[in-house]
Amino acid sequence: MSAQPAQQRSALTPASRTEHLARLRAATAEEPLDVLVVGGGVNGAGAAFDAATRGLSVGLVEARDWASGTSSRSSKLMHGGLRYLQMLDFKLVAEALRERDLLIERTAPHLVKPIKFVFPFFKKVIDRGFIGSGVMLYDAMQSVGRKRAVPFHRHLLHAKMLEVFPALDGDKAVGALEYYDAQMDDARFVMMLVRSAAQHDAAVANYTSVVGYLHEGPRVVGARVRDEETGEEFEVHARETILAGGVWTQEQQELAGADAGLEVLASKGIHVTVARDRIPAVPDTGIITQTEKSVLFIIPWDEYWVIGTTDTPWDQDVAHPAATSSDIDYVLEQANAILAQDLGREDVIGVYTGLRPLLQPVKKKGEKSSKVSREHTVMEVEPGLSAIAGGKFTTYRVMAEDVVDFAIRDIEPNRPSLTRTVPVIGAQGYAALVRDKAALAARYGFDEIRMDRLLFRYGALLTEVLALIDEDAELGTPLEHAPRYLRAEVLYAVRAEGARHLADVLQRRTRTDYETRDRGADAAAEVAALIAAELGWDSAAQEREVRTYRDFIAARLAGEQTADDAAAAAAVAAAPEVPLRG
Structure with a gap:
């Protein structure tokens, strides 16, 4: 255990990266880490945090930057997955709702906040009955055995719908339903998980790629890694290795020489951003509706809107996901189908593209990737090497708990997960800062928008940012x-x-x-x-x-x-x- 104070250990400085690399280098066959995690997306960061809070010695390596793959290119929602009710995936939805509420109320209130959605109806009787019953079930799942973290849904008649979301095309939408989910900044969330793992003494290093896996006979006993900043290669020995590679899972399994493993399907999703004033609505209110090929979200985010998404197979290099002109036009077309005033390409501020890592089941000919379940799977692909894939961002904590439980089942079976109660860094002290935000804003000359933005980005760690301004x-x-x-x-x-x-x-x-x-x-x-x-x-x-x-x-x-x-x-x-x- 490092002698540094916990808060200081969490700081990912240039000097601390050198120290973390030295600790990884010191993990020898005689004194291995308990767990080495490969992959710095949400699943890898979550697994490192989970394992470190159990008191295990942990290493975490990422070939590029933290969350530089799928985990920085999502819809930025912590949600139960309302559409998965249509697939009768009740277990996944219930699990995701529990995890969302845990984040809002206990473990990450500074990073996850409620958001209101309007689900418009286009067929008055059919939609109100079908969608209404689905959201009723969605809400009921949130009320079983616990206090609600978000308000209950309500139905909106035509006039009220346009009052709440006046940008909707009132000639097409005949009414709506209003319900709540939650949102977050995905890349920052992952980085905060990494810092939380470091706070609990994990050795973490970005721009550190795995170039091979170490074996003793058939057993994986760690990895050979390369510091991409210097080109230095060295060995990191571990009693157990966890692969959280997302869309790179199969590539890493092949590098390990695994005879069996998880098959992952890459599905492309793009989002565009437009200025907030292009779509008038009540603050913190978005739109969700179903399209022929996917789900359309129009999500309020700071001073703009995030609009997406697509769901199409990606057969190119997973390192280079990219949006095409037709992808952008498709998203705008779907948004314009429900908005009173059309958006054009000139309204697009930005575009980002991610690849969803979906488990590949046996599929019938012609079946689309959007029908693949988001439930996760943990598998021992070789002795000493466990892989995890599937799932969704919201259930990262459950996935982390499952893969760590699985990986250490023989070496440390009596080390239960603690992440239901251990908060993500920045949560402790956050409520006090919120209470004092008016005084802080006045002291530093911030308006309310900037103050709220800073609190949502840093939580209690905002005091460290403000200390720089004091200097x-x-x-x-x-x-x-x-x-x-x-x-x-x-x-x-x-x-x-x-x-x-x-x-x-x-x-x-x-x-x-x-x-x-x-x-x-x-x-x-x-x-x-x-x-x-x-x-x-x-x-x-x-x-x-x-x-x-x-x-x-x-x-x-x-x-x-x-x-x-x-x-x-x-x-x-x-x-x-x-x-x-x-």
């Missing part, structure tokens, strides 16, 4: 080309949140890639200048980071003009997100 008042000013964010937030991303490159800050610690029309390109130079000294960049390295990021954005924009997945993936693959080593 240097200039850090309390907004970025020139991304004014939603303070200069202090950029510095904090490197000093405490594990950012290693410019893209980490612009893509995941902040979300300028889909909050600004230039996708963060205009803010790149200012941000790079703020963090260069922290990361030891000289002027050449700083310029290379800016150039690489701008080229990456240009490649994504080019991909969004293409007609098919192959062309879009090729466009995106042409420009890396971060500078290549050497």
